Amino acid sequence: MKFRCATALVGATSLLIGLVIPVGSAQQVSGPVKVVQLIGLAGIKDKAKGTLSVENGHLHFVHGKASFDLSAASIRDVVTGADSQRAVGGTIGMMSMAAPYGGGRVLSLFRTKIDTLTVLFRDADGGLHGAIFTMPVGMADVIKKGLVAQGAHTAAPGESTAVATPAPSRASLNKEQK
Amino acid sequence: MMKRILHTGIRLFLLTVVFAASPLLAQKNKPAKIKAAALQVEMIESDEIKLPAEFQVALYENLIRQLEKNGFSHVYRDGDRNAASVADLVVLHSTVRGFKAGSERARQVTTVSGATSITVHCQFTRSDGTSLLEQDVNGKVRFFGGNLRATYDFAKKAAHVTHENFSATESK
Numbered sequence: 001m002k003f004r005c006a007t008a009l010v011g012a013t014s015l016l017i018g019l020v021i022p023v024g025s026a027q028q029v030s031g032p033v034k035v036v037q038l039i040g041l042a043g044i045k046d047k048a049k050g051t052l053s054v055e056n057g058h059l060h061f062v063h064g065k066a067s068f069d070l071s072a073a074s075i076r077d078v079v080t081g082a083d084s085q086r087a088v089g090g091t092i093g094m095m096s097m098a099a100p101y102g103g104g105r106v107l108s109l110f111r112t113k114i115d116t117l118t119v120l121f122r123d124a125d126g127g128l129h130g131a132i133f134t135m136p137v138g139m140a141d142v143i144k145k146g147l148v149a150q151g152a153h154t155a156a157p158g159e160s161t162a163v164a165t166p167a168p169s170r171a172s173l174n175k176e177q178k
Numbered sequence: 179m180m181k182r183i184l185h186t187g188i189r190l191f192l193l194t195v196v197f198a199a200s201p202l203l204a205q206k207n208k209p210a211k212i213k214a215a216a217l218q219v220e221m222i223e224s225d226e227i228k229l230p231a232e233f234q235v236a237l238y239e240n241l242i243r244q245l246e247k248n249g250f251s252h253v254y255r256d257g258d259r260n261a262a263s264v265a266d267l268v269v270l271h272s273t274v275r276g277f278k279a280g281s282e283r284a285r286q287v288t289t290v291s292g293a294t295s296i297t298v299h300c301q302f303t304r305s306d307g308t309s310l311l312e313q314d315v316n317g318k319v320r321f322f323g324g325n326l327r328a329t330y331d332f333a334k335k336a337a338h339v340t341h342e343n344f345s346a347t348e349s350k
Contacts, residue, residue: 038232038326039239079231085324086282108286118231127255128221130235132326 033139035117037061040131041068052117052133054146059119061133074121075152076128080140081116115140119147211345212302212310215266216252217245222298224274229296236326237272237298237317240333248337250346268310268344271301272336275314282324293318294325296332300339311343 032051039046041061050063059070086108096104117133117140135143148154222229222237238256245253254261261267276297284292295318302311317332319325 039236077231081230081232083232084283086286105287108283111283116232118235120235122257123255125258125260127258128238129255130239132232132235 032060032062033135033143035061035133035135035139037063038132038134040119040129042129044068052135052143054143054150057150059143059147059152070119070121070131072147072150072152074123075119075147076122077118077120078144078147078152078154079118079120079156080144081118082113082137083116083134084111084113085134086111113137117143212268212343213266213347214250214268214344215347216254216261216264216268217250217340217344218254218258218261218267218269219245219256220269220271221256222272222274224277227274227277229274229277230279232326233277233296233329234274236329237274237296237332240330241270241272241336244333244337245340248341250340252346262305266347267305269303269305270340271303273299273301275299276316280319280325280328285319285321289321293320294328296328298332298336300336302340302344313339315339 032053035050035052037044037046037048037050044050044061044063044066048063048066050061053060054072057072059072059075061068061070096107098104114134115137117135119131119133121129121131123129133140144154148157219238219242222234222241224234242253242255252264254264254267274296276295278293278295280294281292286292295316297314297316299312299314301309303309315332315336317328317330317335319327319331
């Protein structure tokens with residue numbers, strides 16, 4: 001009886017810790033966040049892995065020796081979204097497709113959830129640019145909040161949902177410019 | 179006997195000449211390319227279709243990149259003040275007319291389902307709004323790659339349409 005109670009207690013505690021820790025770690029951002037820049041930053045190649053941080057009113061992306069700074073004030077919109085990617089990707093993922101009896105296809109079933117962060121900004125000449133980042137779940141909202149707090153504009157101030165956030169209209173982007 | 183072979187040979191030769199010449203004649207009938215000193219790409223509109231923001235941005239960025247690759251040295255972005263002073267400026271307005279999100283997982287597991295597709299209505303105008311060309315261009319990803327790859331496919335096709343109908347000239 002004593003043993004059963006202890007087992008139940010340990011189980012309940014583990015469950016509680018398991019539920020609380022991911023939420024806590026997702027909401028805290030202690031330093032740069034590991035991200036993948038899919039497209040949009042000048043001088044940085046597509047799908048470049050790097051770190052993203054919000055410091056002194058700037059969005060700061062570092063990829064190896066290359067870096068890109070973006071003033072929060074120049075940001076016209078920040079949109080977060082949710083997506084997923086293959087757990088086993090890259091060359092190994094491609095090679096696994098050739099595995100016999102559809103073994104590679106089974107690997108395709110395993111996917112990890114990711115957040116997407118889309119940033120729309122204007123350059124010195126007024127030209128509109130867009131950049132897309134992917135990052136671990138929960139991080140996009142933290143970055144977005146940081147950017148909004150430092151002067152970035154956004155059409156949807158709320159947190160992201162499972163459903164992808166719709167694209168901002170040109171009218172809203174131009175209105176903010178004036 | 180020899181005469182018959184000769185006649186058959188002549189007929190075959192004439193037939194070959196006619197078939198070979200038809201594409202050349204068709205090319206001559208093609209309308210002349212419209213001269214454009216520069217292109218300005220407006221942000222992709224999607225008022226009617228609910229399009230995720232990352233797709234909108236990927237369409238826009240890929241489109242600009244592909245147009246630059248296709249020989250247009252001056253491709254201005256939406257809102258760029260420098261475009262106002264260009265004489266033969268062509269403005270590209272793009273509106274999303276259809277979007278099917280698809281699923282990368284379904285594509286990789288089944289091969290036949292889960293395709294992502296986007297249909298965009300492209301309208302080329304002068305700065306004053308005079309319409310020059312209107313065409314629907316679609317982007318698809320059927321087998322390999324993430325859903326955003328459909329935006330790359332669209333951009334390549336749209337750049338091809340632009341290259342087919344417009345010739346880049348030096349701005350005055």
